[in-house]
Structure formats: C-alpha cells, structure tokens
Amino acid sequence: MRIKPNPMKAMKGQSAMEYVSTYGWAFIVLIILLGIIFQLGLFNAGQAIVTSAEVVGFNSFNINNFLLRSSGALELTLSNRLEDTVTIKEIDLGGSPLTGVTPALPFNISAGSNVTIHGTSSLTSSGSRVYNARVGIKFDVDRGTADHLDAGFLKGEFQPG
Numbered sequence: 001m002r003i004k005p006n007p008m009k010a011m012k013g014q015s016a017m018e019y020v021s022t023y024g025w026a027f028i029v030l031i032i033l034l035g036i037i038f039q040l041g042l043f044n045a046g047q048a049i050v051t052s053a054e055v056v057g058f059n060s061f062n063i064n065n066f067l068l069r070s071s072g073a074l075e076l077t078l079s080n081r082l083e084d085t086v087t088i089k090e091i092d093l094g095g096s097p098l099t100g101v102t103p104a105l106p107f108n109i110s111a112g113s114n115v116t117i118h119g120t121s122s123l124t125s126s127g128s129r130v131y132n133a134r135v136g137i138k139f140d141v142d143r144g145t146a147d148h149l150d151a152g153f154l155k156g157e158f159q160p161g
Contacts, residue, residue: 057152070125093121
C-alpha cells in the first residue's frame, strides 16, 4: 500500500514560509531599533534629558544661581528671604555635608542679602550626566535659639570640571 502525500501539509508549510518572509524582516528591524534605543539610554529614567537647571522647595532661602561640576565642586548664590539675619551652620548636598566651604561656616546673611557659596560635595557625575539632589541648609535666626532646616532639590546637568 502506497501512502499519497497530503497536499494540505505542503500548503501549510508554504503559508508559514510566506509569513516569515513577509513579517520576519519587520521583527528584525524592531529588534535592531530597540537595541539602538537601549544603547542611547532612552530607557533609563534617571538619565532624562535636562534642558535647564531647576530649584524646587526652599522656604527661607532663594537659590538664584547654582553650578555643580562633575568633580563635585558646587557654587551657588543663596538669598535670605527672612526678615532677620541668619547664621548658616551647615549645608549638605545629597545627604553629605559640603567640605571646604567659603565663606567659612558658620557665616551670617542679613535679611534680603545674597552670598555666593563655594564648596565640595561627595556627589560626582560617576557616569551620569544629570543630577537631582536634595540640599539641606541648617541655620539659626538671630531672634531664636533652635536650629532650623530648610531643604529643597537642585536638578540639572553636571558641568565639566
């Protein structure tokens, strides 16, 4: 007894080959595009595109200008928004106190005045282009005795240096 070939099996195979040849290239292109997007870092939310520097929070002070270098060097201009002179006792960035602060801590800022502060933080670029760091400013008010804390966030792009 001789078995006849089933023409339906041949048609199924042909249909599968047509599907792969028609849509397979699109799948390959999709994989390549996903690889390129992944290499560009667009899937990394921490590396979001930053177009400008931003200050968020802070009740007692304004930060008018700031610059954070990839080495951790920080420069910021701080304005006293309170009606009293304040004594700045400590500034921390990213949870660690600034070192080598000028003017030397503690220092005073009279009401409505500005001071430009330089210091070094432990926050460095270490492969990242952008930062979103908490800043804490510990201070005393002339009329009070307790320490006060004002905090906010600096967001921006690391500058070379």
